[in-house]
Amino acid sequence: MNLQLTEEQDLVIAMVRRFVREEILPLELSLDPDAEELAPDDNARLVAKTKAMGLYGLYIPPEFGGPDLDLVTRTLLAVEMAQHRGGLYVPCYGTFGGAGLAQLFEATEEQKEKYLMPTLRGEKKGFFGLSEPSGGSDPARAIQTKAVQDGDDWIINGGKLWISGADKAQYGLVFARTANDKGRDGVTCFIVDTDTPGFSVRRVVHTLRTARYATELSFEDMRVPASNILGQLNKGFAIANDRLTKQRIPYAAGCIGVAIKAQEMALEYVPQRETFGAPLSSRQSIQWMLVDNEIDIKQSLWLTLEAAAKAQRGEPFRKEAAVAKLVATEAGGRVVDRCMQMFGGLGVAKDLPFERWFREMRIRRIGEGPSEVQRHVIARELLGSSLR
Amino acid sequence: MSIRLNKEWLEAESAALGLSGNLGVYQLANQDEEVVFIGYAGGKSRFGLKGEVAEALQQIPDAALVRWEVNAAYMSRYKELLMIHLYDHGQLPVANEPLPGQSMPGEMAALGQLRPAG
Numbered sequence: 388m389n390l391q392l393t394e395e396q397d398l399v400i401a402m403v404r405r406f407v408r409e410e411i412l413p414l415e416l417s418l419d420p421d422a423e424e425l426a427p428d429d430n431a432r433l434v435a436k437t438k439a440m441g442l443y444g445l446y447i448p449p450e451f452g453g454p455d456l457d458l459v460t461r462t463l464l465a466v467e468m469a470q471h472r473g474g475l476y477v478p479c480y481g482t483f484g485g486a487g488l489a490q491l492f493e494a495t496e497e498q499k500e501k502y503l504m505p506t507l508r509g510e511k512k513g514f515f516g517l518s519e520p521s522g523g524s525d526p527a528r529a530i531q532t533k534a535v536q537d538g539d540d541w542i543i544n545g546g547k548l549w550i551s552g553a554d555k556a557q558y559g560l561v562f563a564r565t566a567n568d569k570g571r572d573g574v575t576c577f578i579v580d581t582d583t584p585g586f587s588v589r590r591v592v593h594t595l596r597t598a599r600y601a602t603e604l605s606f607e608d609m610r611v612p613a614s615n616i617l618g619q620l621n622k623g624f625a626i627a628n629d630r631l632t633k634q635r636i637p638y639a640a641g642c643i644g645v646a647i648k649a650q651e652m653a654l655e656y657v658p659q660r661e662t663f664g665a666p667l668s669s670r671q672s673i674q675w676m677l678v679d680n681e682i683d684i685k686q687s688l689w690l691t692l693e694a695a696a697k698a699q700r701g702e703p704f705r706k707e708a709a710v711a712k713l714v715a716t717e718a719g720g721r722v723v724d725r726c727m728q729m730f731g732g733l734g735v736a737k738d739l740p741f742e743r744w745f746r747e748m749r750i751r752r753i754g755e756g757p758s759e760v761q762r763h764v765i766a767r768e769l770l771g772s773s774l775r
Numbered sequence: 776m777s778i779r780l781n782k783e784w785l786e787a788e789s790a791a792l793g794l795s796g797n798l799g800v801y802q803l804a805n806q807d808e809e810v811v812f813i814g815y816a817g818g819k820s821r822f823g824l825k826g827e828v829a830e831a832l833q834q835i836p837d838a839a840l841v842r843w844e845v846n847a848a849y850m851s852r853y854k855e856l857l858m859i860h861l862y863d864h865g866q867l868p869v870a871n872e873p874l875p876g877q878s879m880p881g882e883m884a885a886l887g888q889l890r891p892a893g
């Protein structure tokens with residue numbers, strides 16, 4: 388296993404690091420501490436820059452116009468892009484673009500033309516509608532939204548909860564039960580236009596995180612053509628599961644980026660701050676916090692890169708992705724918490740980013756599968772069929 | 776929590792004096808109780824709701840009434856109030872619209888769409 392970065396990796400990491408420090412951090416000085424967007428002019432200017440850098444659309448496959456970078460490099464860049472106040476949920480405020488909904492790369496040509504390509508051009512946005520009020524940790528069994536066939540159409544009734552971006556989307560992927568099977572074999576993924584009669588974004592769900600808020604959706608006799616089924620009938624859960632596994636790697640990377648930035652700020656602060664006639668850095672209690680941070684960061688980073696490397700090689704990586712997600716989200720929370728402690732009162736004030744990171748990092752232990760589910764996934768991978 | 780801010784309107788000038796420095800959201804209305812502005816007191820507000828409402832009252836002559844909600848999740852609540860106003864009235868409150876030649880602030884440029892009626 389080669390732990391040395393390549394020259395190309397060093398180069399692109401340096402580019403993104405400079406972009407965050409020279410473009411994003413100065414803008415954040417004038418933004419609200421909970422901001423999730425840049426002003427349109429700033430956004431357009433920075434998107435032009437990331438395109439000129441050849442790094443726009445970081446998660447878009449090269450055949451669809453994304454940069455030709457391997458997953459390990461993309462993960463390292465995701466770590467860099469998170470190193471600012473809004474970095475956990477809106478890395479670089481979206482100026483590196485998104486992948487749209489990666490599941491659409493496997494769509495039919497007609498679906499790609501209607502949904503994927505406009506998304507890649509920035510003309511359409513989509514949402515991912517899996518979780519429901521009945522539970523998000525075990526979606527295969529919790530899905531109660533039902534689709535019933537009516538001629539060439541399907542009629543969908545039900546609702547979704549914790550859905551980000553649905554209020555701004557032109558379409559979304561909605562998972563609904565299409566068979567009596569109560570498990571994963573009875574679920575189908577539909578592409579739903581948000582202007583379809585019966586589709587409603589009922590409310591904003593207010594949480595600790597006020598940027599990238601979630602919404603609650605309801606579907607009332609929503610008619611969707613059968614041609615809008617993504618993948619195969621009753622095989623939608625495989626699409627969801629694939630997405631959940633892949634998403635764990637960048638999710639972990641964001642936590643590591645924030646932890647690195649928090650540690651960097653603490654390392655700058657503690658030699659300057661004096662208590663009882665000596666700098667904080669001379670106190671063993673502070674030193675140990677910094678050491679524990681360093682260990683948390685390094686463990687998370689290597690475990691996340693291991694998952695990315697396995698995925699890149701095309702090997703099974705479900706266990707590694709779950710380990711990375713579990714370790715990085717829990718370690719990230721500990722690092723931010725220790726840094727707040729070192730900064731004292733300033734650490735909890737909105738003047739500094741720690742309070743936003745603290746709130747948002749807490750959600751990371753629940754979002755994309757809570758720590759307990761990750762442990763369940765890891766145990767299942769270890770014990771295989773012997774685990775009931 | 777209700778999606779709409781359904782609190783009783785208060786006479787703005789006198790109510791503003793009693794406001795706190797908390798984070799939160801507020802609405803200003805004219806004498807006919809038509810909302811003319813929706814604002815928030817965020818992490819950069821020097822005196823929280825008290826400062827933000829006082830400043831808005833100086834800039835919006837039509838504002839005669841005020842109501843507010845102390846809320847740490849001011850940003851998502853602010854957007855929710857703007858979206859529900861758009862849903863109810865088909866347009867933003869008059870004083871939330873950018874002046875000619877000005878661009879929309881970032882938090883309003885990417886406003887979503889709520890359809891709570893179901």
